[in-house]
Amino acid sequence: MKILEGKSLTDVPGFKAAGISSGIKKSEKKDLCIIYSETPCTAAATFTTNKVKAAPLLVNVKHLQSDAIHAVVVNSGNANACTGSQGLKDAETMAEVTASQLGIAPESVLVGSTGIIGVPLPMDVVTNGIKTACGQLSFDGGHDAAKAIMTTDTFPKKITVEFTIKGRTIFISGIAKGSGMIHPNMATMLSFLVTNANIEKTILSAALKNSVEDSYNMISVDGDTSTNDMVVVLANGTAENPVIDQENDDYILFKEALDYVNKQLSKMIAKDGEGATKLIEVTVLHGQTLQDAKLCAKSVTSSSLVKSAFFGSDANWGRIMCSLGYSAGNFDPEKVDIAFENSTGHIDLVKDGISVLFCEEQAKKILSEDTIKVIIDLKDGDYNATAWGCDLTYDYVKINGSYRT
Amino acid sequence: MKILEGKSLTDVPGFKAAGISSGIKKSEKKDLCIIYSETPCTAAATFTTNKVKAAPLLVNVKHLQSDAIHAVVVNSGNANACTGSQGLKDAETMAEVTASQLGIAPESVLVGSTGIIGVPLPMDVVTNGIKTACGQLSFDGGHDAAKAIMTTDTFPKKITVEFTIKGRTIFISGIAKGSGMIHPNMATMLSFLVTNANIEKTILSAALKNSVEDSYNMISVDGDTSTNDMVVVLANGTAENPVIDQENDDYILFKEALDYVNKQLSKMIAKDGEGATKLIEVTVLHGQTLQDAKLCAKSVTSSSLVKSAFFGSDANWGRIMCSLGYSAGNFDPEKVDIAFENSTGHIDLVKDGISVLFCEEQAKKILSEDTIKVIIDLKDGDYNATAWGCDLTYDYVKINGSYRT
Numbered sequence A, B: 001m002k003i004l005e006g007k008s009l010t011d012v013p014g015f016k017a018a019g020i021s022s023g024i025k026k027s028e029k030k031d032l033c034i035i036y037s038e039t040p041c042t043a044a045a046t047f048t049t050n051k052v053k054a055a056p057l058l059v060n061v062k063h064l065q066s067d068a069i070h071a072v073v074v075n076s077g078n079a080n081a082c083t084g085s086q087g088l089k090d091a092e093t094m095a096e097v098t099a100s101q102l103g104i105a106p107e108s109v110l111v112g113s114t115g116i117i118g119v120p121l122p123m124d125v126v127t128n129g130i131k132t133a134c135g136q137l138s139f140d141g142g143h144d145a146a147k148a149i150m151t152t153d154t155f156p157k158k159i160t161v162e163f164t165i166k167g168r169t170i171f172i173s174g175i176a177k178g179s180g181m182i183h184p185n186m187a188t189m190l191s192f193l194v195t196n197a198n199i200e201k202t203i204l205s206a207a208l209k210n211s212v213e214d215s216y217n218m219i220s221v222d223g224d225t226s227t228n229d230m231v232v233v234l235a236n237g238t239a240e241n242p243v244i245d246q247e248n249d250d251y252i253l254f255k256e257a258l259d260y261v262n263k264q265l266s267k268m269i270a271k272d273g274e275g276a277t278k279l280i281e282v283t284v285l286h287g288q289t290l291q292d293a294k295l296c297a298k299s300v301t302s303s304s305l306v307k308s309a310f311f312g313s314d315a316n317w318g319r320i321m322c323s324l325g326y327s328a329g330n331f332d333p334e335k336v337d338i339a340f341e342n343s344t345g346h347i348d349l350v351k352d353g354i355s356v357l358f359c360e361e362q363a364k365k366i367l368s369e370d371t372i373k374v375i376i377d378l379k380d381g382d383y384n385a386t387a388w389g390c391d392l393t394y395d396y397v398k399i400n401g402s403y404r405t
Helices: A055-063 A084-102 A123-135 A142-148 A201-213 A249-271 A290-302 A304-311 A317-326 A360-367 A394-401 B055-063 B084-102 B123-135 B142-148 B201-213 B249-271 B290-302 B304-311 B317-326 B360-367 B394-401
Strands: A015-020 A032-047 A069-078 A109-116 A157-165 A168-176 A191-195 A230-235 A279-287 A337-342 A345-351 A371-377 A383-390 B015-020 B032-047 B069-078 B109-116 B157-165 B168-176 B191-195 B230-235 B279-287 B337-342 B345-351 B371-377 B383-390
Touching (some): A015 A123, A015 A142, A032 A055, A032 A123, A032 A142, A032 A191, A032 A201, A055 A230, A069 A084, A069 A123, A069 A230, A084 A109, A084 A123, A109 A230, A142 A157, A142 A168, A157 A249, A168 A249, A191 A249, A201 A249, A249 A279, A249 A383, A279 A290, A290 A304, A290 A317, A290 A371, A304 A317, A304 B394, A317 A337, A317 A371, A345 A360, A394 B304, A394 B394, B015 B123, B015 B142, B032 B055, B032 B123, B032 B142, B032 B191, B032 B201, B055 B109, B055 B230, B069 B084, B069 B123, B069 B230, B084 B109, B084 B123, B142 B157, B157 B249, B168 B249, B191 B249, B201 B230, B201 B249, B249 B279, B279 B290, B290 B304, B290 B317, B290 B371, B290 B383, B304 B317, B317 B337, B317 B345
Parallel strands (some): A069 A109, A191 A230, A279 A371, B069 B109, B191 B230, B279 B371
Antiparallel strands (some): A032 A230, A157 A168, A168 A191, A337 A345, B015 B032, B032 B069, B279 B383, B337 B345, B337 B371
């Protein structure tokens, strides 16, 4: 598998995209994105488990019954959530306008929204924006599309990989957005993947669902699970590889690449957490069950106290022990080892649940870098898990003290 | 029931207390507290559910088998948690030294600790401190005791009430500490109550357990459940009321007063949350079950996004809907009403799940006060619950970015 630097969605054969400023955002930043495949795609998606689901998600659940998805239309700056029956109608209109511009069926269009909750979409602005964006669809619009789905993100999140199945060149490319309200459960804030792989719908769904468990579902910025989370993958089959319709060797190659793309996008979201200065990667080793390892890892990345300590480059391992202890994961506190590491070195802090003498200066050096790995060995079983998060900073509070007004 | 302003633990007949600076804290602030009853007390306690439990809690579980508790010794500045077998020995020594000074049995002494996790107690300092404190026990030491259990608290938390059972005057007085690592489950950071009521042990335990559910277990500062949480009540029986040994009318009077004391102390802890500028009281009305109402209320007070919005006086009700949605509580999003109120007025924000037109200026005025009530009507059943929390501020990050070093 090769990672293709500088490429985007539209480097996958058959996919066009556009990202424009329609006027939904007051800032004149890009806020409307369309991804379009000339040929029909097999599609799979996962959505938020929040009981309050945004209108576009409800529309997508219906449209995903179709076996021929052609396009995704996404606006940023407004979440179209808690907007009642008008919101549902607006999401449907977004699909209809896109479909009519592209000469496809409304059911072949998926819809996404992200931004402020509870405010009706300005539909005249959105409709004009969709028309403009459809007119600008191109085979190099992928980078603009990545920008147009951003809200408080500080950089666009994208990745493209290439690999081979039975001599056919397969690409998977994804874009994602997410910075605050990030604690996904079954999916994350918007992520859109496209591939030219030829893959059957059920197996694509299974691959996505499984992949999401170890990527987006393992990140947290602030513990808040959004109303609008969604991950969508479109596969147009133009690689003409023998169709992947079972969990065979071809599936394994595809799944490996899909996992890589999803994990990289997840890490970008965690690193770009609102106000964050550091990416925190927590690996829990030797849990009794996979669930125990995952619960322990996520509890550490979700703790406000642990996150604040990382911001202050303070090796406060007691807070890590505390967050393990209140997680729902099983473990024996008297067996736990904890270490920090990154490019500057490795330091052991805890052995068998109690402190080892460690050099504060060396710990400070590791903690001052922008990526920190926390390795927690439960010495209790065979299961490992990794979660990603970020530090809690003044800027998180600043950004969220005045997001709406 | 009367609230006695300016009174403390030692205004309950038979209780002495002391609070001194022993040198555990570098700051020379008070850090060692003893509460002592000349006559033996019936005692009940609840402890943290964190799997990582501090050493003193393990000692107390054993000592609470005794029917004659005389004293509580508490240090602040060091949690004696994650300190292994030495920590356990140190907690036992704290009880033994106290007992030997007071001429009582070691099993009649309960122990508490709060502060930094993972650092061994400086036992020479602690031992000398206990001896000094025992020498200073007095019938007006209650205020000093309240100060000596503080860590990042900005004010001592205490309350005393008086009521009558069968012509006998009963007092309940409590002190508490807690500011960060506050998300109690079965108990909170340290809270010590004393009463002169004559009450049987099993019924006292039942009353405390039930009371804790609706008070300490309904507050959150930062979502982190401490390793050291404990609530202890000592009843010395000197009021000579007919012993309360069943859930009769006398029990109801006692329980009402106990609930009031615990709720007031809980609100003080939430209000004094690390860096907090506002007390947030969230009342959920008409849940399908009590559990649904509680889960919904706690989810709102625990959301970093909601808390940041309150800091910024931003009426961002979408985040409240979102946090309800990812709670484990059942409700119908399309039935939800949300309002804010306090002494400056009442404002409706949401009816049936969607926004109502409201005056931003009036909302801002309500949100700028230091106490804000959020009223959420699920219109879905008969159960109500109230949770307390605080806003998330720059100072929370500041305090916790450098707590240890």
